[in-house]
Amino acid sequence: MIAETGLAALWLAASLALLQLLLAFAGLKGGKSELLAAVRPAAVAQGLLTATAFALLIILFLRSDMSVLLVATNSHSMKPWLYKFAGTWGNHEGSMLLWVTVMGVAGAAVALFERALQRDAHMATLGGQAAISLGFYAFLLFSSNPFARIAQPPADGQGLNPLLQDPGLAFHPPTLYLGYVGLSVAFSFAIGALLTRQVDAAFARAMRPWVLAAWVLLTLGITAGSYWAYYELGWGGWWFWDPVENASLMPWLAATALLHSVTVLATRDALRAWTIMLAVIAFSMSMVGTFLVRSGILTSVHAFAVDPTRGSFILALLAIYIGGALALFGWRIGSVREGAPFELVSRETMLVVNNLLLSVILGIVLIGTLYPLMTEAFGHKVSVGAPYFDRIAGPIALALMIALAIGPMVRWRRDGAGAVGKRLLVPAVVGLVAVAVLAAFAWGRIGVLPFLGLVIAVAVGAASIAPLWKRNLLRTPLFTWGMVIAHLGCAVSLAGMACDSAFTVEKLVAARPGDTIQTAGWTLRFIQIMPVAGDNWTALQADMRVDRGGTPVLIRPQSRFFASPPTSTSEAALLTRWDGQLYVVLGEEVEGGRWQLRIWWKPFVTLIWLGGVMIALGGALALVGRERRGWLMKWRARRALA
Amino acid sequence: MRKLWIWLPLALFLAFIGLFASGLFQPDDRIIHSRLVGQPLPAFTLPAGASDRPALASASLANGKPRLLNIFASWCVPCAAEAPQLMALKQAGVEIDAIAIRDARPDVDGFLKRYGNPYARIGLDARSAVQMALGSSGVPETFVIDGQGRIAYQHIGDIRADDVPMILDRLRDAQ
Numbered sequence: 001m002i003a004e005t006g007l008a009a010l011w012l013a014a015s016l017a018l019l020q021l022l023l024a025f026a027g028l029k030g031g032k033s034e035l036l037a038a039v040r041p042a043a044v045a046q047g048l049l050t051a052t053a054f055a056l057l058i059i060l061f062l063r064s065d066m067s068v069l070l071v072a073t074n075s076h077s078m079k080p081w082l083y084k085f086a087g088t089w090g091n092h093e094g095s096m097l098l099w100v101t102v103m104g105v106a107g108a109a110v111a112l113f114e115r116a117l118q119r120d121a122h123m124a125t126l127g128g129q130a131a132i133s134l135g136f137y138a139f140l141l142f143s144s145n146p147f148a149r150i151a152q153p154p155a156d157g158q159g160l161n162p163l164l165q166d167p168g169l170a171f172h173p174p175t176l177y178l179g180y181v182g183l184s185v186a187f188s189f190a191i192g193a194l195l196t197r198q199v200d201a202a203f204a205r206a207m208r209p210w211v212l213a214a215w216v217l218l219t220l221g222i223t224a225g226s227y228w229a230y231y232e233l234g235w236g237g238w239w240f241w242d243p244v245e246n247a248s249l250m251p252w253l254a255a256t257a258l259l260h261s262v263t264v265l266a267t268r269d270a271l272r273a274w275t276i277m278l279a280v281i282a283f284s285m286s287m288v289g290t291f292l293v294r295s296g297i298l299t300s301v302h303a304f305a306v307d308p309t310r311g312s313f314i315l316a317l318l319a320i321y322i323g324g325a326l327a328l329f330g331w332r333i334g335s336v337r338e339g340a341p342f343e344l345v346s347r348e349t350m351l352v353v354n355n356l357l358l359s360v361i362l363g364i365v366l367i368g369t370l371y372p373l374m375t376e377a378f379g380h381k382v383s384v385g386a387p388y389f390d391r392i393a394g395p396i397a398l399a400l401m402i403a404l405a406i407g408p409m410v411r412w413r414r415d416g417a418g419a420v421g422k423r424l425l426v427p428a429v430v431g432l433v434a435v436a437v438l439a440a441f442a443w444g445r446i447g448v449l450p451f452l453g454l455v456i457a458v459a460v461g462a463a464s465i466a467p468l469w470k471r472n473l474l475r476t477p478l479f480t481w482g483m484v485i486a487h488l489g490c491a492v493s494l495a496g497m498a499c500d501s502a503f504t505v506e507k508l509v510a511a512r513p514g515d516t517i518q519t520a521g522w523t524l525r526f527i528q529i530m531p532v533a534g535d536n537w538t539a540l541q542a543d544m545r546v547d548r549g550g551t552p553v554l555i556r557p558q559s560r561f562f563a564s565p566p567t568s569t570s571e572a573a574l575l576t577r578w579d580g581q582l583y584v585v586l587g588e589e590v591e592g593g594r595w596q597l598r599i600w601w602k603p604f605v606t607l608i609w610l611g612g613v614m615i616a617l618g619g620a621l622a623l624v625g626r627e628r629r630g631w632l633m634k635w636r637a638r639r640a641l642a
Numbered sequence: 643m644r645k646l647w648i649w650l651p652l653a654l655f656l657a658f659i660g661l662f663a664s665g666l667f668q669p670d671d672r673i674i675h676s677r678l679v680g681q682p683l684p685a686f687t688l689p690a691g692a693s694d695r696p697a698l699a700s701a702s703l704a705n706g707k708p709r710l711l712n713i714f715a716s717w718c719v720p721c722a723a724e725a726p727q728l729m730a731l732k733q734a735g736v737e738i739d740a741i742a743i744r745d746a747r748p749d750v751d752g753f754l755k756r757y758g759n760p761y762a763r764i765g766l767d768a769r770s771a772v773q774m775a776l777g778s779s780g781v782p783e784t785f786v787i788d789g790q791g792r793i794a795y796q797h798i799g800d801i802r803a804d805d806v807p808m809i810l811d812r813l814r815d816a817q
Binding site: 288311333591 | 665
């Protein structure tokens with residue numbers, strides 16, 4: 001019954017989305033407010049219904065109902081409950097249901113909480129959201145029904161990819177998805193603004209919190225995903241430029257640019273067309289990423305089951321929605337007035353620089369991801385790897401960091417180059433000190449990019465707290481704190497990346513129990529190899545006692561074997577210290593009872609993810625700060641009236 | 643001018659859609675074809691890779707008889723899995739030379755003692771320089787070399803038992 005109820009809820013939600021679209025369209029076209037009055041309730045009901053369908057699918061997974069095809073192929077009764085739960089979205093159908101659920105719930109939230117937008121634009125936005133949802137409902141219902149039953153239920157399920165059996169996976173994809181799909185709201189806002197020709201500062205102020213919320217979740221999701229890949233894949237790397245990673249990075253780059261341009265629009269009523277364009281691009285990148293991952297036209301470690309019909313379905317959705325939005329842009333943007341002009345030396349210019357650099361990086365990542373596809377169309381086969389991305393995007397990212405240091409010190413509208421230079425004096429001196437210190441201690445030992453990265457990280461770190469200088473910290477608005485913390489987070493993250501590539505010590509040894517290994521100031525005593533067993537796996541585990549002068553700590557890297565389906569994974573042992581991480585992977589047995597061990601000492605590598613969390617925290621503070629200020633102003637106005 | 647700019651994103655996007663569609667409907671072809679097929683071997687001279695086999699130079703590979711050039715390493719697990727097939731090929735009368743990649747002579751000796759030694763000559767390519775010149779990206783890989791020292795075929799990955807007849811055919815074709 002649960003599966004049938006879920007399917008019914010999904011059909012109902014899809015019908016409501018259609019109703020929502022028709023009501024908004026007919027209401028706006030004929031100027032009938034009684035039709036428009038029903039749009040918001042329809043959006044709320046649609047959100048509730050999709051959430052119900054998703055909750056029912058979770059219940060099916062938790063109860064291991066093997067009569068449902070999706071559960072039988074992706075779950076197993078032996079699995080710990082957390083992974084049954086996470087199994088709900090660890091597959092194609094479940095993740096698409098999560099997609100429409102996020103879209104539906106986001107639409108309901110826009111219906112319930114959006115107050116700043118003018119009525120017509122609000123209704124057009126909700127209509128747009130419903131239109132996009134409809135395509136994905138059709139996709140689910142016609143080609144990826146998550147609730148399909150099987151006539152002969154198997155005795156047990158076929159398990160879940162063991163790589164995905166990790167607590168990180170229970171939370172990282174939904175967070176990422178919330179952000180990824182949350183950007184659909186910005187897309188719908190852009191559609192609404194183009195349809196009603198309302199592109200101004202008020203529109204930007206209304207859109208900003210939605211963009212911020214999606215961006216915060218996307219940032220958290222990418223940070224968590226990067227850490228997951230770092231410790232679960234056992235390669236010691238934290239970013240692999242895999243198509244799926246790029247698929248989450250591209251919307252983030254576009255959303256980051258959008259976040260800054262929407263601030264220009266909200267504050268100075270400039271960059272109108274550009275902001276609309278970015279809002280369209282951000283969610284388009286989410287959809288393109290989904291297409292690349294799901295259609296299987298690019299091979300990736302993340303690849304789900306490949307199905308050409310699904311690929312063509314998503315391609316058709318892409319063509320309709322992105323093509324439609326870009327055509328609407330071309331058709332309507334000419335009638336949007338040019339925004340306010342600004343001087344060359346101004347905060348606006350710096351934000352344009354930020355946007356241009358982010359767009360260039362986005363272009364590089366997009367081309368790198370699609371290049372194999374482009375050359376294949378002409379009969380050549382290539383693959384694009386980390387060296388391309390690192391070498392091409394790296395220097396531009398460093399330039400972006402410099403812009404990030406300067407930007408907040410420049411005044412809106414107009415500023416003097418000399419005055420800006422004076423404000424930059426302290427960070428510049430700090431940067432020069434960093435150059436001197438690094439040159440003295442590490443000259444010739446580290447590459448150019450890590451060297452520049454460290455220097456720029458230090459200088460940007462100093463510059464990013466500049467907006468707090470000579471200010472009463474208690475009276476500084478929350479959103480200024482948000483900007484400072486997010487920018488500082490960028491510097492912290494960059495410092496972590498540069499330290500990792502400059503100072504990591506790697507050692508590959510074959511050792512037998514009883515051996516002692518010395519590396520990077522650490523002493524590792526290899527005690528024994530022991531078989532251990534978990535819920536649905538067995539493992540060989542190495543017990544090692546490690547120290548660097550203090551009390552020894554026991555670490556246990558494992559090499560795990562899963563029975564269903566038969567696979568093996570390596571569980572790296574991580575030892576976190578304030579100045580870095582010791583990362584030990586147990587490999588295969590080699591001749592004479594020796595075992596391969598890979599040992600890395602990665603100084604300050606944790607800063608990468610600490611920085612990511614700071615960036616997200618900064619975004620959250622900015623969001624809360626802006627909302628609170630708006631609420632306070634309204635409350636004061638009301639009290640003044642009374 | 644502004645009019646044109648406005649439509650640029652849509653034009654770009656349509657180009658991408660065309661690309662995606664062509665990628666989606668193109669038959670799946672994941673076989674990598676080497677560009678070196680038909681080309682003469684790059685010139686190289688390598689020191690001996692094992693204590694009981696002579697060293698290897700490219701000049702000696704063009705002696706009129708087709709042969710195999712196997713790229714392997716003692717630290718490579720699929721290479722051990724491939725060893726029985728190479729022995730079978732040797733027993734079928736095929737001459738096999740080898741290049742050991744990023745290896746040390748004692749390790750190669752140990753590997754050959756354990757898994758058998760089908761090789762006539764073994765060169766030691768300690769820094770993968772020759773491997774890269776050959777356009778080989780991993781171990782194991784096997785090249786069919788014709789009598790004139792040209793590359794006739796490149797086999798990427800280990801030779802499975804059911805690949806052996808195909809390899810023999812390739813050697814015959816290279817006559």
